[in-house]
Amino acid sequence: MFNIVQLLIAQYSGSHRVHPRRYLHAALETLVMALIVTWAVTLIWYPDEAWKHPKYITLGAFNFCFGWDFPPGNYIGLFMASLTVYFLWRYAILVNMRRKMHRAPKWVDVGAAIWTYAHAVSASCFLLIWLIGPISAYDGPIHIPKLGLLPGPEEESSQDSSWSSHTIAFMCLIFASYFSYVFAYLESRLGTHNTVKPMHTYYIIALSISVVFFLYVYLTQENHETSGAFGKNHPNAEECKEQPRSVGSLFIADQVHCSYLSGQWTIVANWFWFFCFLAAPYFTPPEPAITESYQFAEVLEDEDEATLAGIQMH
Numbered sequence: 001m002f003n004i005v006q007l008l009i010a011q012y013s014g015s016h017r018v019h020p021r022r023y024l025h026a027a028l029e030t031l032v033m034a035l036i037v038t039w040a041v042t043l044i045w046y047p048d049e050a051w052k053h054p055k056y057i058t059l060g061a062f063n064f065c066f067g068w069d070f071p072p073g074n075y076i077g078l079f080m081a082s083l084t085v086y087f088l089w090r091y092a093i094l095v096n097m098r099r100k101m102h103r104a105p106k107w108v109d110v111g112a113a114i115w116t117y118a119h120a121v122s123a124s125c126f127l128l129i130w131l132i133g134p135i136s137a138y139d140g141p142i143h144i145p146k147l148g149l150l151p152g153p154e155e156e157s158s159q160d161s162s163w164s165s166h167t168i169a170f171m172c173l174i175f176a177s178y179f180s181y182v183f184a185y186l187e188s189r190l191g192t193h194n195t196v197k198p199m200h201t202y203y204i205i206a207l208s209i210s211v212v213f214f215l216y217v218y219l220t221q222e223n224h225e226t227s228g229a230f231g232k233n234h235p236n237a238e239e240c241k242e243q244p245r246s247v248g249s250l251f252i253a254d255q256v257h258c259s260y261l262s263g264q265w266t267i268v269a270n271w272f273w274f275f276c277f278l279a280a281p282y283f284t285p286p287e288p289a290i291t292e293s294y295q296f297a298e299v300l301e302d303e304d305e306a307t308l309a310g311i312q313m314h
Contacts, residue, residue, distance in 0.1 A: 003281055004029055017289040020098065021184060023091035024116075025281035027084040027123065028177075032278060034080035039067035041076060049073070051248030059221050060263030061253045064270060065129070065170065078130045088123045092116035098290060108190045112183040115176070122176035125169050132165045167222065171215070174273075178211045181280055188285035195285045203276075203283035210269075210276040217269040221259050 003025040010017070042050050050066040068077030096113045185204045189196040251271075253263030 002029070016291055018094065018291075019287065019289050020091055020094035021284060021287055023087045023094065024180065024184065025284070027087035027091070028277060028280055030080060030083045030087065034077050035064055035067065037080065038073040038077045039064075042067045042070075042073045046070070046073070047248070056248075057258045059218070059266045060257040060259030060261060061266040062248060062250060062270070063266075064274065068130075074130045078127065082127060085120070085123050085127070088116070088120040092120045094290065106191055108183065108186045112187040112191075115179045115183045119176040119180040122172045126173040129166050129169045132169070167218075171218075174211065174214070177277070178207065181207065181284065184284055188287060193288055195287065197285070200283055200285045203279065207276045207280070210273040214269045214273040217261065217265050220261060221266065 003022045007022055007026055039050075049070045050062060053063075053066045053069065055063065056066075068074050092113070095116045099109045099113045102109060182204060185196065185200060188194065188200070251267060253267055257263045259266070
């Protein structure tokens with residue numbers, strides 16, 4: 001929220017100083033705000049969409065996407081998350097522009113520019129999660145306004161491939177955002193300007209552990225969906241579906257779980273990763289600002305003056 005406000009103030013005041021990483025942090029803040037708003041709406045008016053989500057059994061606990069997978073949360077999520085596309089493409093353009101201004105850019109500067117573009121592309125693909133997966137495949141008991149009925153966890157989905165695409169789009173954003181922050185750290189440590197302090201190094205280590213742990217837990221749960229303790233092909237699969245579940249919680253898993261790992265592992269992975277990414281704007285090394293100036297040619301016939309017209313970056 002703070003970086004978004006700073007960007008708005010800078011635009012309003014006509015400041016010529018541009019901080020590229022503010023756009024990176026603004027993209028993260030936009031996603032966090034989208035999660036908060038969509039979960040608030042879902043839990044207040046449509047709690048079954050989260051606690052009876054078809055993937056609840058697979059993961060053993062909630063997932064952050066459960067709050068915006070179905071209407072009206074997905075309408076809000078799509079609208080708010082679309083703003084991240086602008087922020088990340090703007091960030092990628094500025095990082096690449098700064099690389100070109102360095103007369104002899106190092107390999108880390110080039111790597112940072114490449115991963116910022118990968119991050120921006122992944123954000124564009126991330127918007128597809130509201131088109132593939134949890135909308136077209138279901139016709140079960142959860143009531144969704146204007147879309148009829150969608151299935152709860154006891155229903156079988158015949159379009160598992162759509163779930164895979166849904167998950168891949170989500171994982172690609174996590175993967176690209178992680179490397180984007182890693183190269184932002186390496187750029188500050190090994191690039192033209194060294195602004196790294198010990199706390200920045202400790203943070204990037206914690207972020208790396210959280211991402212690896214998050215991916216391990218989710219891939220383990222997903223890969224054992226068909227072969228785990230209560231996978232679809234297990235003799236006790238039907239028994240698992242009939243097990244009573246306690247009221248959903250964001251911090252405590254149900255005592256009875258049908259996933260390969262206990263749902264508490266999923267909850268720990270969720271919050272560990274979430275808080276690490278939430279802290280990124282405060283533990284990313286600072287960078288020198290880019291000075292942006294404007295020059296206009298009054299007489300376009302004057303070639304010398306016309307070549308200097310436009311936006312100048314320093």
